[in-house]
Structure formats: C-alpha cells, structure tokens
Amino acid sequence: MAEQLTRQQIAEAADVRTAPPATDRNDPVDRTFELPVGLHVATAGFFLAYVVMMGIGFAHPEMIIPIVICGLFVIAGFGVPAVWTRLAPGTKSKALAWGRFQQDGIMTAYGRTTARDATVQVLILPVLIFLWGLAMVTIAALV
Numbered sequence: 001m002a003e004q005l006t007r008q009q010i011a012e013a014a015d016v017r018t019a020p021p022a023t024d025r026n027d028p029v030d031r032t033f034e035l036p037v038g039l040h041v042a043t044a045g046f047f048l049a050y051v052v053m054m055g056i057g058f059a060h061p062e063m064i065i066p067i068v069i070c071g072l073f074v075i076a077g078f079g080v081p082a083v084w085t086r087l088a089p090g091t092k093s094k095a096l097a098w099g100r101f102q103q104d105g106i107m108t109a110y111g112r113t114t115a116r117d118a119t120v121q122v123l124i125l126p127v128l129i130f131l132w133g134l135a136m137v138t139i140a141a142l143v
Contacts, residue, residue: 030093031085034106037095039122044078046126050133057137 033040051074055067085095096106102115113121 029091031091032093032095033081033085034096035118035122036098036101038098039119040078040082042123043126044074046123046130047074050130053130053133053137057133057140
C-alpha cells in the first residue's frame with residue numbers, strides 16, 4: 001500500500017547531493033555515425049532510386065506531388081543528419097575512411113564486425129526495398 005509522507009519525513013530520509021554538470025564543454029563531440037560516408041551515400045541513393053523508379057514506373061500527372069514529397073522526405077532524412085554532423089561546437093572527428101573501415105571494421109553491440117558484414121547490415125534494407133519496387137514496377141508493366 002502507498003503511504004503518504006510529509007515534507008519533514010522526506011527531508012530527514014533524503015540524501016541531497018549536488019550533481020556535476022551533465023556535459024563538459026571540453027569533451028570532444030563525435031557526430032560521425034562511425035561509418036564511411038560512402039555507406040550513407042549508397043543508402044540514400046538506393047532510397048532515392050526507389051522513389052524515382054516508382055515515379056517513372058507509375059507515371060501519372062496525379063502522382064507528381066506524392067513522388068516529389070517522398071523524394072523530399074528522403075533528402076531531408078539524410079540531409080538533416082549530414083548538416084548535424086557539421087554543427088557547432090566544432091569537432092576534430094572525421095567520418096571513418098573506407099580503408100580504415102575495411103581494415104578494422106566497426107564495434108557493434110554484439111562485438112567487432114568486419115567491414116563486409118557491416119556493409120551488408122547497413123545496405124540490406126535499402127537494397128531489398130529497391131528490389132521490391134523493381135518487382136512491383138515489372139509486375140505492373142506486365143499486367
């Protein structure tokens with residue numbers, strides 16, 4: 001059962017401490033997402049290719065606005081994080097170079113992952129969505 005406590009009882013039982021500031025401004029800021037830029041570009045490219053393919057495959061004057069909106073969402077979805085990586089405070093951290101990525105891989109929640117496995121993990125969904133769109137456009141063209 002719940003018990004109602006008075007302010008005096010709470011004050012007697014409380015252990016009040018002053019907390020240090022949440023962040024130290026001297027700490028380096030890392031906004032690189034720990035992956036090479038090429039993987040981000042490839043991911044955005046597959047999504048944009050899907051939207052373009054749907055726009056061409058199902059070309060109709062009424063579809064112009066929805067396709068443009070979808071394209072803008074993809075551009076914003078990848079553009080905002082790209083801008084965010086360059087915001088103040090300035091940082092000396094750079095995106096992982098492709099050669100370093102191939103040599104070292106990356107650390108994930110499940111341990112070190114090779115570059116090949118990480119690339120497959122990052123690109124599998126965009127590639128599958130693109131192939132699904134290709135199948136839908138092909139089916140619509142044949143029917």
